[in-house]
Amino acid sequence: MSDLSIHCNSCDESTPWQTSPNLAKKGKSFDVNRRAVYHSIETGSGYDGLSSFCAIMNMPCLSRAAYYKQVDVILEALESEAKEELKGAGQRLRKLIMEENGISDSTTIIDAAVSFDGTWAKRGFTSLTGVVFVISIDTGEVLDYHVMSKSCRHVQKRMGKHLMNLKACSKGKLADGKPIGGRGRLTEGKIKQLQRYYGLAIRQNTLTKANPSEREVDIAVYAMKQNIIAILHHCVNSTDNAKQHRFCPPGDSSWCKWQQDQATGTSTYKGDDCLPEVFVETLKPTFVSLSDSKLLERCVRGKTQNPNESINAMVWVRVPNINTME
Numbered sequence: 645m646s647d648l649s650i651h652c653n654s655c656d657e658s659t660p661w662q663t664s665p666n667l668a669k670k671g672k673s674f675d676v677n678r679r680a681v682y683h684s685i686e687t688g689s690g691y692d693g694l695s696s697f698c699a700i701m702n703m704p705c706l707s708r709a710a711y712y713k714q715v716d717v718i719l720e721a722l723e724s725e726a727k728e729e730l731k732g733a734g735q736r737l738r739k740l741i742m743e744e745n746g747i748s749d750s751t752t753i754i755d756a757a758v759s760f761d762g763t764w765a766k767r768g769f770t771s772l773t774g775v776v777f778v779i780s781i782d783t784g785e786v787l788d789y790h791v792m793s794k795s796c797r798h799v800q801k802r803m804g805k806h807l808m809n810l811k812a813c814s815k816g817k818l819a820d821g822k823p824i825g826g827r828g829r830l831t832e833g834k835i836k837q838l839q840r841y842y843g844l845a846i847r848q849n850t851l852t853k854a855n856p857s858e859r860e861v862d863i864a865v866y867a868m869k870q871n872i873i874a875i876l877h878h879c880v881n882s883t884d885n886a887k888q889h890r891f892c893p894p895g896d897s898s899w900c901k902w903q904q905d906q907a908t909g910t911s912t913y914k915g916d917d918c919l920p921e922v923f924v925e926t927l928k929p930t931f932v933s934l935s936d937s938k939l940l941e942r943c944v945r946g947k948t949q950n951p952n953e954s955i956n957a958m959v960w961v962r963v964p965n966i967n968t969m970e
Contacts, residue, residue, distance in 0.1 A: 673714070677706055681714040716855050726789075733785040740782060757781035799934075799943055800843030806930045807835045820922045829919065838879060842934065844899075845871035846943045856944070865940045874900075876931045881918035888915075 651658045667673045684694040691711045698705035706714070741747070741754050762776035778788040807830065814824040824830050849867040851860060874891035878900060882888035885902055892900035894907065901913035919927075 673717075677710075678714050678718065681706070681711055682718055685715065685718060720855055730786065730788060733780070733783070733787055737780050737783050737785065737787065756787075758787060799846065799939060800839060803842040803930070803934055804835055804839040806934065807838060807927075810926075810930060811835070814926075818922050818926060820920060822920075824926065830923070834879075834919065838875065841875045841879070842872060845875060846940065849944075851944055861941060861944050864944045865937055868940045868943070869935045869937075872931055872935045876924065876927055879918055880924045880927070881915065881921055883921075885913075885915075 649658050649660055662674075665675050667675055667678065680694060684690055687693065689697075691708055694711070695705045737756055738754060741756060742752075745754075747754065758781060759779045760776065761779065762774055764774040773791070775789060775791045777786055779786055811824055811830050817823055822829070846868055849864050849871065851864055856864070870891060871893075874889075874893070877888055877890070878892055880888070889900055889902045892898060892903045894903050896904055896907040898904050898907070902915070905911055905913050
């Protein structure tokens with residue numbers, strides 16, 4: 645956007661003129677910038693492509709932060725439009741089937757033939773991001789879509805790898821005079837259990853909202869951290885049950901049996917498979933490392949909803965491999 649001035653030689657008056665209208669009620673957000681960002685999304689070139697183009701044309705480019713603010717606005721508008729299109733596609737299909745089968749009752753549940761097709765950002769089994777579509781056989785219209793990310797499952801495996809490495813590197817004895825492995829200690833089965841619990845702590849706090857605010861992301865990450873630390877103390881024995889389970893979520897719906905018992909007055913908790921108390925300090929560095937905020941932020945959108953072969957191609961033209969979060 646450029647600020648120009650139109651000067652009249654006859655009356656000697658000047659009028660300021662901007663080459664693009666301002667779209668924001670507060671602050672500045674110019675139409676030409678939004679259109680440039682939209683073009684970079686449609687072509688799949690992203691911020692780097694737009695920045696390169698501006699450099700070649702000797703024009704200033706938006707900052708990366710400003711670019712992604714525009715992206716959020718555009719995606720919100722696209723998702724809103726997509727929902728309306730999908731709703732319309734479903735209504736058109738329903739009307740077609742009802743007319744073909746002579747159904748007059750608008751409350752009737754009808755059967756519809758669909759194809760279900762998925763695609764990954766990369767070939768093979770290395771991709772962490774994919775999208776699936778439900779397409780009507782009768783109309784050829786997309787009825788629904790779903791994006792799935794394996795980022796949180798990928799991160800989950802880190803717990804297993806870290807604990808296996810910890811076990812392999814701990815050749816001596818722990819503070820209680822016993823080795824790290826063996827019956828009732830850090831066995832392969834216990835490592836798998838801790839890895840599974842770690843994955844659940846992440847997935848149970850992911851957000852389904854398309855464009856969560858910074859505060860919502862921070863709250864989700866904080867909840868993940870709380871649950872991860874709760875797992876450490878929950879799985880390590882203590883003479884004080886209240887202290888051992890103080891980080892576990894309270895209430896009768898808690899995943900912690902001890903907390904359930906406290907809420908309902910029952911006695912179902914046994915705790916006979918807990919690790920010895922010495923493991924709190926042994927495992928703590930691993931759990932703290934895997935509670936890193938930046939690592940968990942990648943998992944907050946572990947499951948999100950966003951926009952046969954033609955529809956797959958349309959997706960990956962706009963979202964090339966270089967733009968994925970892998």
